[in-house]
Amino acid sequence: MRLGSLIKGVGVLFLGGIIGIVSAQWSVEKTATAMTAGGGPWKSWFSGTTSIRNPYVNAHYLMFGRLPPTLGQELLFEARYDDEGAALDASCDYVIEGPRLTARWWHLALADEDNSQPAAISLTSSQLIGEPDGSMRITISRQPKAGNWINPRDLSRFELVLKLRPGSGLNAGAAVVTLPHIRREACT
Amino acid sequence: MRAWLFWLAVALVIGAVTHLSYVLIAPSFAMQRLMVGESEDAPVNRFVLLDAAAQMRLLGETENEAVSAKCVFDIGDGELSIAAEMPDTFWSLTLYSNKGADLYTINDRQAGIDRFKLTVKRAPDLSDILSSEQSENARALSDGWSVEVPEPRGIAVFWMALDYPEQRKLFTDILSRSACTFTASQNALP
Incomplete structure (x- = not known):
């Protein structure tokens, strides 16, 4: 008994x-909101217009080992899916393209799917080679590519983390930022 | 039947406690881990330049992308003076509480200068601070800036962008002239 x-x-x-x-x-x-000016797979937990006071939002960043973005300095977007809604998979090639981001500094990183550790696989605005028409185009692939190329190395499924630092100190809203498309190409 | 309802109710109560712990308590421990990094005895109220591994852990940025430093602070019985020397580039200084809330932040364009002193004090009345905006807490003084924060413990994060990796040595040299100095309040002195 x-x-x-x-x-x-x-x-x-x-x-x-x-x-x-x-x-x-x-x-x-x-608590995440789909926040892109033109729609798309990017999500943000931070509106960019008020400090984070929601404990669920705070938990999202801290439980995955990241400092929460600060009001007026940073916007943070995350994408786990491509434009078609399929999970990002390192065995596929992806092209990230769109208008050049207007932030003073930005950082695009690939994070492990469980998001617990930041991966040192990234590209910043200062490393970007712009397209002749002023747009940007970044290829994620295990095979070397011309132009802006990110190698996902040993990741399997991954998440894209885009950190924007507008630099003005103004409270730019996440909802008005035009973010690039994530287009899947060939898979091996 | 009654026994099942009882056990179900117990499970739901445990679930509610776990839920609240996950959202309210666990993030504070996660923030502690972020603040101290790998070492258990991280120096408090001292300026520390971050090496590549520590920077990746705290900011998720590599040594070729940015230079950073931290000052874990505890101003429970005094105040902290941050003497910052930043290079002529895009930089920011942000104060977080030990629960992850942003207390104060400034960048190069807002500051207008690359060398300044910031005094961090405990807010006299918690309710006043919580009900006011950050901009109201920061007051320009004749010798620099002063900020009153509602939380006594937290971390100041110095960050600056690198246009190219070769800038790291120069920027690190300049940033390393920064300092965090704690001054005990008169009441705390023996």
Whole structure:
């Protein structure tokens, strides 16, 4: 009888813990808003117009080992899917293209799918080679490509993290930023 | 039937506690880990230049992309003076609380100068600070800036962009002239 109660107690504890963690992760995920001027797969947990006061938003950044973006200095966008809605997969080539970002400094990084560790795979605005028409085009591929090329190395599935630093100190809203498209090309 | 309802209720209560812990408590521990990095005994109220690994952990940026430094602070019984020397480039200085809230931030264009002193003090009344905007907390003084923050513990993050990797040595040399100096309040002195 006692053993039965003990097993039941442990089971309930386990079940409660799972319910709590899953519901918290779901709530954190739900606080993100699709924020691009032209639609697309980019999401932001930070509006850019007011300081972060929502604990779910704060948890999103800190639980994945990132400092939350600061008001007036930074905007942070994340994408786990391409324009067609398929998960980003390092065995495929992707082209990220669109108008050149207007931020004073920006940083595009590939993060591990579980997002727990920042990957040292990135490109910044100062490294970008602009297209003749003024737009930008970045290729993610395991094979060397001409122009702006990011090698996903040993990542399998990944997430794109785009950090913009407008530099003006003004509270630019995340919703008005035009972000690049993520187009999938060939997969191996 | 009643017993099942009881155990279900217990599971839901545990779930609610876990949910709140995940959202409210766990991020504070995560922020602590970000603040101190790998070392358990990270220096407090001292300026520390970040090496490549520490910068990647804190900011997710490589040594070819940016130069950064930190000052983990605890101004529970005094105030902190940050003497910043920044190179002539795009830089920012941001103060976070130990819960991850941004307390104060400034960049090169807002500051207008690359060498300044920022005094960080504990806000006298927590409710006043919480109900006011950041811009109201920062007041320009004749010898630099002064900011009153609602949280006694946190981290100041110095960041500057690199246009090309070769700038790192020069920018690091300039930034390393910065300092964080803690002064105990009169009440705290023996």
